Every structure is written in structure tokens, then in C-alpha cells.
Amino acid sequence: MTNVIYNTATTLSGFIADDDDALDWLFVVDQPDDDSFGSFLASVGALVMGSTTYQWVYDHERLDEHPERWRASYADRPTFVFTSRDLPVPEGLDIHLVRGAVADHIGAIAAAAGDRDIWVVGGGDLAGQFYDSGHLTEVRLSIAPVTLTSGAPVLPRRIEADALRLTSAHARGQFVEARYEVRYPRR
Numbered sequence: 001m002t003n004v005i006y007n008t009a010t011t012l013s014g015f016i017a018d019d020d021d022a023l024d025w026l027f028v029v030d031q032p033d034d035d036s037f038g039s040f041l042a043s044v045g046a047l048v049m050g051s052t053t054y055q056w057v058y059d060h061e062r063l064d065e066h067p068e069r070w071r072a073s074y075a076d077r078p079t080f081v082f083t084s085r086d087l088p089v090p091e092g093l094d095i096h097l098v099r100g101a102v103a104d105h106i107g108a109i110a111a112a113a114g115d116r117d118i119w120v121v122g123g124g125d126l127a128g129q130f131y132d133s134g135h136l137t138e139v140r141l142s143i144a145p146v147t148l149t150s151g152a153p154v155l156p157r158r159i160e161a162d163a164l165r166l167t168s169a170h171a172r173g174q175f176v177e178a179r180y181e182v183r184y185p186r187r
């Protein structure tokens with residue numbers, strides 16, 4: 001079975017972006033000096049993200065003028081952007097706009113990933129939709145020593161301890177990387 005991994009950085013207080021969708025609080029935190037992200041990315045065959053996350057990358061990387069910056073981050077990995085809108089997609093990038101239920105798209109996403117994993121980049125509700133549909137297999141959090149009082153929630157679902165099993169926890173720079181296997185006890 002394909003691993004479907006929600007891998008994100010989060011504050012201690014459970015937010016992945018502030019109220020303005022800004023990540024300044026994240027970029028000032030000391031990063032790990034290992035290549036843990038590179039190793040993770042090597043295991044990824046396809047990416048999934050919601051439209052706010054895609055739009056953030058599009059705007060911050062100025063993809064309209066510099067589409068090559070997408071490849072610099074994600075190479076040629078197929079990416080599925082969940083949106084009800086007709087968002088701009090730079091020519092030549094393997095980006096698919098999809099909408100509706102995860103169940104309607106998981107087959108195509110898994111096929112695109114091949115024998116590698118699916119990275120749910122965010123946001124939190126989209127990760128929740130993958131959980132709801134029974135396809136999320138891992139939650140991997142890099143917890144930053146930052147608190148915010150509001151913002152975009154990391155995983156806005158009620159998921160209790162019988163459904164999340166801690167499989168590892170490591171200090172990486174100023175982050176704690178915690179990995180949780182997702183179990184579906186009710187199914």
C-alpha cells in the first residue's frame with residue numbers, strides 16, 4: 001500500500017501558518033543540519049496540496065515569471081492541487097487541479113506516485129480529508145519552538161490516541177520531528 005504522509009512544520013500551539021498565511025515565524029528557526037528533508041523528498045512520488053498552500057508557493061516563488069523555481073523545489077514530481085477554482089498553472093509543470101472527494105482522486109494520485117510515497121503538503125483540513133477517507137497513513141510533524149494564538153490549524157479533526165501511534169521522535173535543529181502512524185480503529 002502507498003504511504004500517504006502528511007509532513008509539515010507546526011508551532012507548539014498547533015498552527016502551520018499565521019492569520020495572514022505568513023511563515024516568517026518558521027523561517028527564523030534554526031534548521032536541522034542533516035539532510036532529513038532531502039531523504040524524505042527522495043521517497044516522495046507525488047505531492048498533494050490545497051489551493052492556499054499552492055497559491056503561497058506560486059506568489060512567493062513568482063512562478064508566473066520563474067516556473068523553474070517549482071522544479072528546483074519539487075523536481076518533476078506530479079502534484080495534485082485541490083481547488084474549486086481555475087488557478088494559474090505554469091506551462092510544462094506536472095500540476096493537476098482537482099476538486100471534490102479524496103476517494104475520487106486517490107487512485108490517480110497513487111498511480112502518479114508509482115512505488116513511492118504521497119506527500120500531503122497541507123493544509124490541515126486537506127490532511128483531515130485524507131484521514132476521513134481512510135487514506136492517511138502517517139502524520140509527521142516538525143514542531144518549532146514557537147507559539148501563535150491563531151492561524152491555520154495543523155489538523156482540525158478530533159483524532160484520539162487509539163488512532164495515532166508515536167513511532168519516532170528526534171531533535172532536529174530547534175525542531176522536534178515526531179512521526180505518528182495513523183490507525184483506523186473504527187473501520
Ligand SMILES: NC(=O)c1ccc[n+]([C@@H]2O[C@H](COP(=O)([O-])OP(=O)(O)OC[C@H]3O[C@@H](n4cnc5c(N)ncnc54)[C@H](OP(=O)(O)O)[C@@H]3O)[C@@H](O)[C@H]2O)c1
Nearest residue numbers: 009016017021050051052053056082083084099100122123
Ligand atoms: N508550516 C508548514 O510547513 C506549511 C505546510 C503547508 C502549508 N502551510 C501554510 O498553511 C496554510 C494552509 O492554508 P489552508 O488552511 O487554507 O489550507 P489549504 O489546504 O492550503 O487550502 C484550502 C483550500 O483548498 C481548497 N480545497 C481544499 N479541499 C478541497 C476539495 N476537496 N475540493 C476542492 N477544493 C478544495 C479550498 O479552496 P478553493 O476551492 O477556494 O480553491 C480550500 O479553501 C497556507 O498559508 C500554507 O502556505 C504551511
